[in-house]
Amino acid sequence: xxxxxxxxxxxxDQLAGLDALELAGTGGPGLLSRVWGRVWPMLTAVGLxxxxxxxxxxxxxxxxxxxxxxxxxxxxxxxxxxxxxxxQALATTMRRAVTGFALAVLIGLIVGAAVSRVRILRAxxxxxxxxxxxxxxxxxxxxxxxxxxxxxxxxxxVVILGAAPSVANGLIAGVDYTPPLLLRAGKVxxxxxxxxxxxxxLPASLPSFLAGLKQGWAFAWRSLMAGELMVIIAYQASxxxxxxxxxxxxxxxxxxxxxxxxxxxxxxxxxLFESADTALRRRWGLRQPQ
Amino acid sequence: MxxxxxxxxxxxxxxxxxxxxxxxRGLLALDRVSLSVAPGEFVCLLGASGCGKSxxxxxxAGLDRPTGGxxxxxGARIAxxxxxxxxxxxxxxxxxxxxxxxxxxxxxQERRARAAELLETVRLGGFGRxxxxxxxxxxxxxxxxxxxLAQDADVLLMDEPFGALDAMTRDLLHDELERIWRERGLxxxxxxxxxxxxxRLGDRVVLLSSRPGxxxxxxxxxxxxxxxxxxxxxxxxxxxxxxxxxEEVARHGR
Numbered sequence: 001x002x003x004x005x006x007x008x009x010x011x012x013d014q015l016a017g018l019d020a021l022e023l024a025g026t027g028g029p030g031l032l033s034r035v036w037g038r039v040w041p042m043l044t045a046v047g048l049x050x051x052x053x054x055x056x057x058x059x060x061x062x063x064x065x066x067x068x069x070x071x072x073x074x075x076x077x078x079x080x081x082x083x084x085x086x087x088q089a090l091a092t093t094m095r096r097a098v099t100g101f102a103l104a105v106l107i108g109l110i111v112g113a114a115v116s117r118v119r120i121l122r123a124x125x126x127x128x129x130x131x132x133x134x135x136x137x138x139x140x141x142x143x144x145x146x147x148x149x150x151x152x153x154x155x156x157x158v159v160i161l162g163a164a165p166s167v168a169n170g171l172i173a174g175v176d177y178t179p180p181l182l183l184r185a186g187k188v189x190x191x192x193x194x195x196x197x198x199x200x201x202l203p204a205s206l207p208s209f210l211a212g213l214k215q216g217w218a219f220a221w222r223s224l225m226a227g228e229l230m231v232i233i234a235y236q237a238s239x240x241x242x243x244x245x246x247x248x249x250x251x252x253x254x255x256x257x258x259x260x261x262x263x264x265x266x267x268x269x270x271x272l273f274e275s276a277d278t279a280l281r282r283r284w285g286l287r288q289p290q
Numbered sequence: 291m292x293x294x295x296x297x298x299x300x301x302x303x304x305x306x307x308x309x310x311x312x313x314x315r316g317l318l319a320l321d322r323v324s325l326s327v328a329p330g331e332f333v334c335l336l337g338a339s340g341c342g343k344s345x346x347x348x349x350x351a352g353l354d355r356p357t358g359g360x361x362x363x364x365g366a367r368i369a370x371x372x373x374x375x376x377x378x379x380x381x382x383x384x385x386x387x388x389x390x391x392x393x394x395x396x397x398x399q400e401r402r403a404r405a406a407e408l409l410e411t412v413r414l415g416g417f418g419r420x421x422x423x424x425x426x427x428x429x430x431x432x433x434x435x436x437x438x439l440a441q442d443a444d445v446l447l448m449d450e451p452f453g454a455l456d457a458m459t460r461d462l463l464h465d466e467l468e469r470i471w472r473e474r475g476l477x478x479x480x481x482x483x484x485x486x487x488x489x490r491l492g493d494r495v496v497l498l499s500s501r502p503g504x505x506x507x508x509x510x511x512x513x514x515x516x517x518x519x520x521x522x523x524x525x526x527x528x529x530x531x532x533x534x535x536x537e538e539v540a541r542h543g544r
Contacts, residue, residue, distance in 0.1 A: 011465045015413050018459060022426035185376040188351055188369065189390045189441065199389065203380045284379045285423020 068252040076253035077260065089237040090261070093228065096152070096238070100159030101220045107160060108167025108216065115168065116175040126172070129165045137162040137223035141230050152236075155227035162223035163216035170212015174205020207280060214273040221266055299326035300366050300445050300477035301350060306359035308345055319345045321502035322359065329444065330475045334482060334492035336531065338539050342503030343481040347447045350479065366477075369443035373450045375430035377422040383409065383433050384418030390441040408436040411470060428459035432466070439470070446471075448480045452487070461519055464490055468516060485528045485535065490519045495531060499538050506538055 050070050057069040068076075080086045115121045115129070140158045148154040178201050186200040228240020239262055246255035280286075308320040319342040327333045335343050348354040350361060351370045369390075377386045385392075387405040396404075409415055412432040422430055431451060438446060452460045468491065471478055482488050488495045495509040509531055513523050 011462055011469075012413055015462050015466070018462065019414075019426065019429055022429070023424075181372065181374060181376045182378065184353055185372065185378075187353055189393070189437070191389075191393050195393050199393070200378065203378070206380070283421060285421060 064252075065250060066252055068256055073253045073256045073260070077257035080254070080257060085237055089239055089242055092236055093224065093239040094265075096155060096159070096228075097221060097224050100156050100224060101163055101217060103156070104160045104163035104216060104220060105167050105213065108164040108212070109171060111164065112168035112171030112175075116172045122172075129168055129172075132161065133165040133169065133219075135161075137219065138226045138230070140223075141227065145231065150231050150233060152233065154231050155224065158227050159220050159223045163220035166216035166219055167209075167212050170209045170215070171205060173212070174208030175201055177208060178204040207277075207284070207286075210273070210277055210280060214270070214277070217269060217273065218266075221269075225262060297328060298364060300329045300331070301361070301363045301368075301479065302326040303346075303350070304360045304362070306346075306349065306356045306361060308342065308349060308354070309357040318502040320349075320356075321504045323498075323503060323505055324359075325496060325505060327445070327477045327479055329477050332471055332478045332480065332491055332493045334480045334488035334495045335498060336482060336485060336488045336495055336535070337498035337503065338483065338500050338535065341498040341500040343483075343498060344449055346503065347449050347479065347481055350445075351447055363445060366445045367441060367443040368445045368447060369438035369441040370447040371431075371434050371438050371449065371451045373453050375422065375427075375434040377430055377433055377437070379422055381422075382418065383414070383420050383422065383425070386422065386433060387418075387436045387440050389437065404440065405436070408439050409433075411439065412436045412466065428455050428463060431455065431463065435467070435470070439474070443476070445477045445479065448478065450482055451480075453482070453484070460487070464519065465516065467491065485532050486519050486524060489513075489524045489528045489531065490517050497531060497534060497538070500542060507534060 053070050057064070057067055061067075064072075111125075111129070115125055137158050140161055141154070144154040144157045148157060182200055182204060183196065186196050191199060225240050225243075228238045229244055232241050232244060239258060242258045243255060243262075245251075246258060303323055303325045305322045305324055306320055307318070307322055309316045309318050311317055323342075323346065325333075335346065337343050345354070347370065349356050350363070351368055377383075378389070381389070384402065384405045387408055388401040391401045391404060406415070406418055409418055412435050414429060414432055414436070417425065417429070417433075422433065425433065434451070452463055455463065464487070470476075480488075480491060489511055492511050495511060497506045497509065498504065499506045509527065511527065513527070517524055
């Protein structure tokens with residue numbers, strides 16, 4: 001007991017002291033400087049691309065009516081942003097994208113859950129799903145048009161086929177990579193089969209599932225653009241249809257302007273997925289130090 | 291000590307064997323191990339690599355089935371801690387501790403309160419809203435202890451829980467574990483390959499042989515508590531056990 005009293009401070013104090021030492025040194029740069037830190041490289045990149053574009057136009061390799069310069073293009077784009085037609089086209093495209101992607105997520109979830117749980121389904125369909133993923137979506141269109149005609153359904157069919165395999169694969173990979181230790185911990189804590197799914201396997205597969213969603217969206221967006229170029233439905237303006245018409249009319253500023261709109265939408269949605277991913281990583285402590 | 295003999299053990303293993311694989315190529319991991327732990331007793335299982343200590347805990351925890359023999363834990367609720375904290379990274383510290391209560395359908399309010407209490411017990415009061423990755427290794431292991439305690443178990447299985455910690459943290463956690471064990475009257479089955487740790491903590495040290503795992507010898511530890519890992523008495527007994535352990539390991543070199 002003499003040794004006990006020789007040390008000042010109880011065990012609790014010593015433990016608290018160690019804890020405090022271990023946790024020292026957190027905190028990072030503020031929000032504003034973080035946002036600026038991300039924005040300025042992007043702005044610089046955009047600026048460089050615009051300069052390069054203008055230089056190509058100035059080189060005179062293509063006449064101005066084939067390759068419009070940035071200034072003409074942005075004037076045209078600005079004018080379009082003021083028309084109702086543009087917003088109708090945008091609305092049609094986005095409606096198709098959102099419903100197609102939502103259906104793909106639903107189907108991907110059901111297929112992914114079934115395949116990851118049932119061994120025989122996995123043996124049968126596991127590699128088929130991956131195979132589907134590598135199939136270029138545009139190769140589906142002749143078949144889709146044969147089945148559904150030049151309709152909305154043909155487009156949706158291909159969008160779903162493009163996106164669902166990625167979503168399913170993301171979920172399957174997530175379930176597969178659930179750390180066995182967490183499963184053991186769950187079992188020791190008294191979790192039943194369903195509770196294990198709800199409380200351990202699904203949350204553990206979230207990062208992989210999110211990656212699958214992101215990839216699925218990219219496939220859906222590509223398939224949709226291909227579809228809108230191939231399946232032109234009368235009286236239904238869409239972004240893809242505008243591309244098509246601009247090419248027919250040799251309307252270079254209109255063509256490039258529409259492409260910019262498509263690119264921007266892609267980037268914005270990718271940013272949404274990325275911020276979801278960053279939030280997840282922060283919560284899990286997986287974020288790379290910057 | 292006579293008391294321990296008359297009362298029913300918290301856990302009893304009778305001739306427990308475990309074979310991995312089948313037929314002549316099967317690996318005998320545990321060979322007719324018999325062992326009992328009395329309620330409130332602290333038993334340390336000690337052995338070199340391949341003695342099947344972790345296998346034994348998995349069997350008691352019900353994570354795996356024995357090939358032969360019987361494991362009885364009459365009416366005992368069993369909790370387990372691993373070498374890694376094995377916390378769920380998507381949950382807060384408090385939600386991790388609450389998990390066992392949550393699946394049993396305990397109401398949210400009560401869960402919160404109990405978790406806060408348990409975190410206080412492992413000296414982590416006020417850390418409930420943190421995420422596991424924000425804590426140090428020793429703190430995470432204490433959260434894991436609180437999560438195990440939340441099961442209201444009578445038997446706590448510990449699989450080298452302090453193996454990955456630095457010496458100073460480990461010493462402090464020994465003191466904490468001893469205090470919690472006494473306060474709650476838990477029966478503890480503690481696996482380690484660290485002889486001094488076994489002597490520091492155990493009422494009894496059970497030495498296992500390797501490949502296959504068999505009980506070689508039991509050493510009662512009758513030193514007064516609290517003990518210090520660096521005290522002469524602990525060192526003397528640890529040296530005796532170490533010699534026996536080395537003999538056992540040397541058999542495999544011949």
